[in-house]
Amino acid sequence: MKAVYCPYCGGRTKRNGRTSSGSQRWRCTACGASTTVRYDDTATRLDEFLGWLLSKDSQAAMPGGGRSFRRRTAEFWEVWPMPVPDGELHRVLHVDGIWVARDLVVLICCSGERVVSWYMARSENSRAWSALMSPIPAPEVVVTDGGSGFAKAVRETWPRTRVQRCTGLATSIWTIPGGTAPLP
Structure with missing residues (x-):
């Protein structure tokens, strides 16, 4: 085991019983301060989570049906x-919002490709909308269905960009030699 040093004076410590929760208590031989040591295992748990995420395994196949795994890796489910x-400049960008849940919309910006x-x-x-558009260089034209707040955001974020409204089938794109064109 690695030597434990006092967080206050830097002196060496020795074991001094356990806390009420069962953790090892350490007492500094120089200043007499008492402390406990907590090891950061976040990297190990993240590695375990990513290993499962990128594998074909199911949580049901894990020991205990995956309950311990879900408890250990709960914080990583919150990472989006x-x-x-x-930074690439696009002539035309298409933006839209897709509602995933009642209080969750994914705003998407895509080029033709x-x-x-x-x-x-x-x-x-x-x-x-401004948070979506601000890191993207302003295009010549943006195609949108005119979602709530988009007009204000495009005026503030991309003031020189022309806005093309679309409805229904007009949002579909078909390929022609040399580029793309909206359906008639």
């Missing part, structure tokens, strides 16, 4: 990966 826009960025919010409002 957010994309980092690459791929998703450029996304942002998760509780509602479609100008602040959420």
